[in-house]
Amino acid sequence: MTESRPLSNAKLGVLILLGAETMLFVGLIGAFLVFRMGNDIWPPLSHADIQLPRLITGANTLLLIISGLTMFLALRAVQQDQVKQLRIWLMFTGILGLLFLVIQGSEWIQLVHKGLTLQSGIYGGIFYVLIGCHAVHVLGAVIWLAIVVGKAVAGKFTAVRYTGVETCAIYWVYVVALWPILYVLVYLV
Amino acid sequence: MQDNENMSHEHEHDDDEHHDHAHDDNDTIEHTHEHDDDEHHAHAHHEESFIRKYIFSLDHKMIGKQFLIYGLIMLFVGGGLALLFRWQLAYPERPLPIIGASEKYMEDGEVVTGADKMWERIYDSDKEEWLEAHMPNGVVEPAIYNMLFTMHATIMVFFVVVPILVGAFGNFLIPLMIGTRDMAFPILNMLSFWLAVLAAVIMAAGFIVPGGHASAGWTGYAPLSVDPQWTGVGWGLNLWAISLLIQGFSSLVGSINYITTVINMRAPGMTWLRLPLVIWSLFIVAILLLLAFPVLSSALALLIFDRLAGTTFFTSTAEGGGDPLLWQHLFWFFGHPEVYILILPGMGIASELVAVFSRKPIFGYRSMVYAMIAIAFLGWVVWGHHMFQSGMRPGMGAFFMTTTMLIAVPSAIKTFNWLGTMFRGSIRFTTPMLHAIAFVSMFVIGGLSGIYMANTPVDIYIHDTYYIVAHIHYVVFGGSLFAIFGGIIFWFPKMYGRYMNDMLSKIHFWLTFIAFNCTFFPMHILGVGGHRRRISNPMAEAIDVVTQEQLFADMNIFITMSAFTLGFVQLILVFNFVWSIYRGKVAEKNPWNVNTLEWEAPTPVPHGNFAQIPTVYRGPYEYSVPGEESDFIPQAQPEHAPASAGD
Numbered sequence: 001m002t003e004s005r006p007l008s009n010a011k012l013g014v015l016i017l018l019g020a021e022t023m024l025f026v027g028l029i030g031a032f033l034v035f036r037m038g039n040d041i042w043p044p045l046s047h048a049d050i051q052l053p054r055l056i057t058g059a060n061t062l063l064l065i066i067s068g069l070t071m072f073l074a075l076r077a078v079q080q081d082q083v084k085q086l087r088i089w090l091m092f093t094g095i096l097g098l099l100f101l102v103i104q105g106s107e108w109i110q111l112v113h114k115g116l117t118l119q120s121g122i123y124g125g126i127f128y129v130l131i132g133c134h135a136v137h138v139l140g141a142v143i144w145l146a147i148v149v150g151k152a153v154a155g156k157f158t159a160v161r162y163t164g165v166e167t168c169a170i171y172w173v174y175v176v177a178l179w180p181i182l183y184v185l186v187y188l189v
Numbered sequence: 190m191q192d193n194e195n196m197s198h199e200h201e202h203d204d205d206e207h208h209d210h211a212h213d214d215n216d217t218i219e220h221t222h223e224h225d226d227d228e229h230h231a232h233a234h235h236e237e238s239f240i241r242k243y244i245f246s247l248d249h250k251m252i253g254k255q256f257l258i259y260g261l262i263m264l265f266v267g268g269g270l271a272l273l274f275r276w277q278l279a280y281p282e283r284p285l286p287i288i289g290a291s292e293k294y295m296e297d298g299e300v301v302t303g304a305d306k307m308w309e310r311i312y313d314s315d316k317e318e319w320l321e322a323h324m325p326n327g328v329v330e331p332a333i334y335n336m337l338f339t340m341h342a343t344i345m346v347f348f349v350v351v352p353i354l355v356g357a358f359g360n361f362l363i364p365l366m367i368g369t370r371d372m373a374f375p376i377l378n379m380l381s382f383w384l385a386v387l388a389a390v391i392m393a394a395g396f397i398v399p400g401g402h403a404s405a406g407w408t409g410y411a412p413l414s415v416d417p418q419w420t421g422v423g424w425g426l427n428l429w430a431i432s433l434l435i436q437g438f439s440s441l442v443g444s445i446n447y448i449t450t451v452i453n454m455r456a457p458g459m460t461w462l463r464l465p466l467v468i469w470s471l472f473i474v475a476i477l478l479l480l481a482f483p484v485l486s487s488a489l490a491l492l493i494f495d496r497l498a499g500t501t502f503f504t505s506t507a508e509g510g511g512d513p514l515l516w517q518h519l520f521w522f523f524g525h526p527e528v529y530i531l532i533l534p535g536m537g538i539a540s541e542l543v544a545v546f547s548r549k550p551i552f553g554y555r556s557m558v559y560a561m562i563a564i565a566f567l568g569w570v571v572w573g574h575h576m577f578q579s580g581m582r583p584g585m586g587a588f589f590m591t592t593t594m595l596i597a598v599p600s601a602i603k604t605f606n607w608l609g610t611m612f613r614g615s616i617r618f619t620t621p622m623l624h625a626i627a628f629v630s631m632f633v634i635g636g637l638s639g640i641y642m643a644n645t646p647v648d649i650y651i652h653d654t655y656y657i658v659a660h661i662h663y664v665v666f667g668g669s670l671f672a673i674f675g676g677i678i679f680w681f682p683k684m685y686g687r688y689m690n691d692m693l694s695k696i697h698f699w700l701t702f703i704a705f706n707c708t709f710f711p712m713h714i715l716g717v718g719g720h721r722r723r724i725s726n727p728m729a730e731a732i733d734v735v736t737q738e739q740l741f742a743d744m745n746i747f748i749t750m751s752a753f754t755l756g757f758v759q760l761i762l763v764f765n766f767v768w769s770i771y772r773g774k775v776a777e778k779n780p781w782n783v784n785t786l787e788w789e790a791p792t793p794v795p796h797g798n799f800a801q802i803p804t805v806y807r808g809p810y811e812y813s814v815p816g817e818e819s820d821f822i823p824q825a826q827p828e829h830a831p832a833s834a835g836d
Contacts, residue, residue, distance in 0.1 A: 005453050009373040012453060016445045020483045027487025027519055031502065034515050118498050122511045125500035129491065 014167045018174050021137070025178065028130050032185065035122045043123045050116050050123075052187050053107050060103045061183050064138075067096035068176035075169045081159035083152070090149045090165075093172065097142045104135060127186060134175070134182055141175045144168050237796075245383075247375035248796055252382050253361030254684060257677070259385065260353035261763065267344035268756050274337040274725075277329035279749035281726040289327025323401060332421055334725035335404035340396075342407030343429065346531065347436050348389055350669050354534040355440075355478065356385065358676055359447055359471045361684065365787035366468050368456025368805065368825075370797045373449040377442045384439035392432040395425040403429035406723065408524070411503030411516035415495045427496055430489045437482045437489075447475035456786065458805035462558070463824065465785050465809040466551065469558050470537025473565045474530050481526035488519035517579055521572035529568040531665055533561060535628060535672030536603060542625035542675050543607050545783050547614030548820050550810040553606045560599035560606075567596045577645050578652045586645045593643035600636050604629065615813070615820075619781070620694040624675025627702055631667025635660055638713065653723070656716025662709045674698070674762065681766075682780050686793040687773030693765040700758040707751035711744050782821045785809050789825050 007015070036042055043050055074089035108128075116124045148168045151157065157165055246252055276285055284290050287304065294305040308326060311318045323333045360378065364371055372378045395402040400423040405414035409429070417423050451472045455464075464472075494500040495511075502511040544551040551557060573581060573589035581589075607629045616622065638660040642648045651657065674697075681689045719737035720727065727738035727745060779788040786805070790798050803825035811822045 007453070009449050009453050012449045013374060013377075013445050016448050016479060017441075020441050020445075020479050023480045024483035024487050027484040027522075028491075030522075031487070031491060031515055031519065034512055034518075038512060118494070118500055121506070122501060125494065125502055125511075129494060129500070133490075 008163055010163050010167050011170065014170050018170070021174065025133070028126075028133055029182075029185065032126050032130055035126055036185075036189075044121060046121060047116065047123050050111070050114060052127075053110070054187050056103065056107060057183060057187055060100055061180060063096050063103070064100050064176050064179050067093045067100070068173050070096065071169050071172045071176075075162075075165060078157050078162040078165050079159060083155065083157065086157060086165070087149065087152045090145065090152055094142055094145045094149060097138055097145065097172075101135060101138055101142070104131075131182065131186060134178060137175050137178075141168075141172050144171065245379055247371070247379055249360045249364050249372045249375070249378060250684070250794055250798075252378050253357050253359070255382050256352045256356030256360060256385070257684075259382075259389070260349050260357060261766070263344055263348040263352070263389065265759070265763075267341050267349055268759065270337045270341040270344070272753060272756050273329060274334055274341070275749040275752045277334055277725060278727060279746040281728045282328055284327035285324075285329070295326055319397060329725070331725040332404065333401065335406075335420070335723070336402045336422075336425070338723060339404050339406050340402055343403070343433075344392070345665070346407060346527070347433060348385075348392065350531050350665060350673075351440070351478075352385060353673050354538075354669060355447075355471065355474055355530070356382070356443065358467070358534060358538065358673075358680075359443070359475070361680065362787060363447060363450055363468060363471060364454070365683070365790060365794065365798060366465050366785050367451060367454065367459055368786045368789075368799065368803045369450070369454040370799070370802070372446050373454060374446050377446050381439045381443040381446065384435055384442065388432045388436040388439060391428050391435065395428040395432070398424040398428065401425050408520055409492070409516070410520075411492070411495075411513045412505075414492060414516075415503050417496075427493065430493050430496075434486055434489050434493075437486045440478045440482050444475035444479040447471060448479065451475075456802055456805050459786075459824075460805075462555065463805055463808045465537075466540035466554070466557055466561075467534070467537035470533045470540075470561055473561050474533045477526045477530050477533075477565055477568065481523045481530070484519055485523035485527075488516060488523070491519075492516070514576075514579060517576050518572070521575045522569075524575065525572045526565070526568045528664075529564055531669050532632070533564065535632075535669040536561065538672040538676040538679075539607065539625045539628045541785070542621050542679055543610050543629070544810045544812065545679075545781055546617045546619055546622035546625070547611045548617070548812045549610055549614040550808075550812055551606065552609030552612075553602070554808065554810065556602050557606055560602040563599040564596060567592060567599070571596065574643055574648070577648045590643055590645050594640060597636070597640055604633055604636075620689075620691060620698055621675040621679035621781075623695070623698050623702075624671045624678070627698070628668055628671040628675065631663055631671060631705075635663030635667055638663065651716055653721060654716035655712040655720045655722055658722055659709050659712035659716060662712070666705060666709065674701070677766070679781065680787075681769065681773075682776030683787055683790075683792060683794065685770050685773070686776055687769055688776050688780070689769040689773060690765050693761055697758060697761040697765065700761070701755065704751050704755035704758055708748055708755050711748055715741050715744060715748075779823075782819075784811060784821050784823050786824055789823060 070089050070093040074086050074093060077083075077085035077089055116127070118125055118128045145168055148164055151164055241247075242251065246255070273285065276283075284295070284304075288307070290305050290308045291301045293299050293301050294308065300306055300309055304327065311321050320327075323336075324330065329337065360372070400417070400421060402422070402425040403409070403414075404420050404422050405426065409426075413419050414426060417426075420426065451464075451468065491500070491502045495502050495504065500511075503513050503516045504511055505513070540551055540557060571589055571593045573585060574593045577586055577589075611626075638656070642651055642657065642660065678689050678694050681687070716722075718741060720741050721738065724738055727736075728742060729736070729738075731739075776792060778792050781788075784807075786803055787794075789803050791800070804827075805824045806827050807822060807824055809824055813820045814822060
């Protein structure tokens with residue numbers, strides 16, 4: 001019945017996992033929207049002086065989207081058995097992911113200094129929890145990618161054996177695709 | 190897309206990567222062993238170590254049994270908690286029997302009984318003992334009453350019914366009934382069980398932390414659950430939330446496994462519409478668990494932040510703050526699909542039992558499947574019916590009322606299909622069949638009372654009364670637990686190679702059935718009479734009025750006696766279960782003459798399940814086919830007569 005198995009177990013498992021991840025974010029985004037729409041003035045007056053760093057985060061968004069493209073290039077490289085290029089693109093993707101986290105982290109530090117903390121009402125609370133939840137996912141994806149890079153360096157992937165790259169790529173692209181939604185909702189609207 | 194050769198290489202790679210037993214069973218059968226990875230060979234041909242076989246097992250059957258034992262142990266913990274608060278409801282402020290102090294000791298400190306001696310020792314000791322703080326003299330205090338009913342429900346829902354129905358039956362049945370050697374990800378499967386154990390340990394730890402265990406109800410409504418000053422509970426509630434988060438991970442891992450296995454690893458010829466209904470139900474439930482639990486996880490995470498990090502998601506503060514109703518929305522958006530997670534596998538098990546013991550094809554196989562899908566779908570759009578009293582626009586109330594009542598349609602389809610299956614069948618009243626019939630009839634009572642409370646105007650009256658308690662217990666005890674008991678007795682011969690003792694099973698069934706109805710039916714009357722739920726002392730004095738609760742003292746005593754009977758009767762089941770594992774009558778391969786694939790496997794089922802992966806030629810319910818010699822035709826039996834229409 002191989003013909004009725006268009007997806008390997010591993011790929012299918014990751015796709016199913018994404019269903020659960022989506023519902024986790026549905027819960028958190030739902031909470032965000034309840035707060036956002038329940039308050040006519042956003043940010044609330046108590047935080048009127050807080051400006052979220054829209055511009056830098058916008059650039060950061062671009063970084064993450066590029067990392068999605070490099071991940072795609074890595075996948076195409078391994079499909080064409082270009083093992084060396086696979087390694088380069090994977091590492092490039094990982095570095096972009098790390099850069100995203102570093103920039104976001106430094107922004108957070110500035111925001112905390114400006115007085116926006118987890119305790120500063122629902123505005124600060126939901127900001128850090130929702131964006132932080134995504135950051136944890138990026139971190140998880142980077143760690144996963146590091147393992148995949150290790151395997152790529154050890155030469156474990158070829159044009160016919162690359163499920164390990166594919167599953168990681170699916171997860172990576174998911175985490176990347178999620179970000180613009182959060183960016184628009186939390187930073188822009 | 191890659192070509193076929195490409196694909197099979199990939200699979201080998203998977204196996205290698207994830208120590209995965211997901212061999213290409215579906216390739217030509219003769220070559221199965223050549224496709225197996227080394228690890229599987231080690232399992233199949235060498236004696237496994239004790240730890241590998243019984244503790245950190247990768248075998249789906251052993252993990253299923255582990256979940257079963259886990260669930261049964263937790264059933265007694267959860268039931269025991271219920272008996273403690275039932276005592277308080279019948280005999281408020283009186284010490285518990287056996288462990289409570291005697292009246293004489295409470296009045297003038299004279300030691301009369303052994304229990305008195307125990308209390309004397311506890312009071313004399315310098316350190317604050319748990320019992321002293323929680324139940325002085327063995328009397329259930331109001332705060333502890335809250336803790337008891339909270340933990341009773343939490344344990345029954347998350348640690349008994351789901352682990353047994355989904356964990357035990359899902360693990361044991363899915364690979365056997367779809368005809369494969371194991372789950373898609375055996376290591377994840379083991380992880381799922383041990384995460385559940387970790388969650389249970391953390392949940393148990395809540396009982397011994399200062400301040401006691403969670404006592405905001407199993408629904409953990411905010412803001413009650415948010416601030417320790419309102420419940421007096423500190424770390425107990427944190428541990429409650431953390432434990433449920435971990436249980437969520439366990440369910441997540443389990444459901445990824447189930448869904449992948451059912452989609453990818455069915456035996457040749459096992460098409461979707463040849464799947465046994467219990468597998469359909471477990472598949473649908475896995476999807477529900479996968480999508481519902483993360484929503485609870487998000488709510489629990491926010492709750493933990495509120496409790497530990499000083500956020501205000503679920504409380505109002507002077508400068509605006511959060512929204513207590515948000516918790517209810519998130520909780521019930523998870524909670525209502527959860528209710529169907531508790532009942533759908535029971536429906537699946539009942540479908541198997543009813544068809545097998547009526548010796549007839551299941552009536553309306555396709556409609557059964559579609560009805561389950563419809564119930565699972567509708568389960569997502571009804572959560573508001575738990576919140577009619579929380580304040581809701583009338584338009585929204587009408588919406589939730591309508592969607593809730595719509596669920597009666599697929600439920601009724603299923604009920605009439607079970608009746609249609611039994612109608613004019615050659616019914617065999619074996620003990621599993623008795624349980625299945627009990628399931629159907631009790632589910633009808635529970636389902637019908639559900640329609641009443643779906644009505645917003647009616648619900649305003651019966652909300653938070655014992656009517657709700659009666660309803661939930663008719664569905665979850667009368668439904669799920671009877672299905673569980675029936676399923677255990679039915680599949681016991683395949684699990685352990687022996688029958689359970691039939692006389693004991695029958696005694697257990699009838700006593701349970703009677704005690705169950707005596708316990709929970711009167712609660713309908715209490716509820717309509719206005720007896721509130723979650724009242725620790727129904728006899729509490731009120732100024733100048735007789736409360737509704739006081740009128741029901743006799744009925745409360747009757748319910749409590751029935752509940753104790755119900756609890757103690759379950760010991761028969763445990764004795765029978767343990768005794769039969771070692772001393773039961775040895776069972777043959779297919780003792781009930783069933784069609785489905787699990788009975789094709791040798792008994793006891795070896796690691797890897799089947800000597801050869803069976804090929805499926807027909808649907809699962811071809812019983813009493815006209816013109817056939819035998820009244821059952823196993824799914825793996827090749828066609829010999831003109832093709833029958835079963836699908």
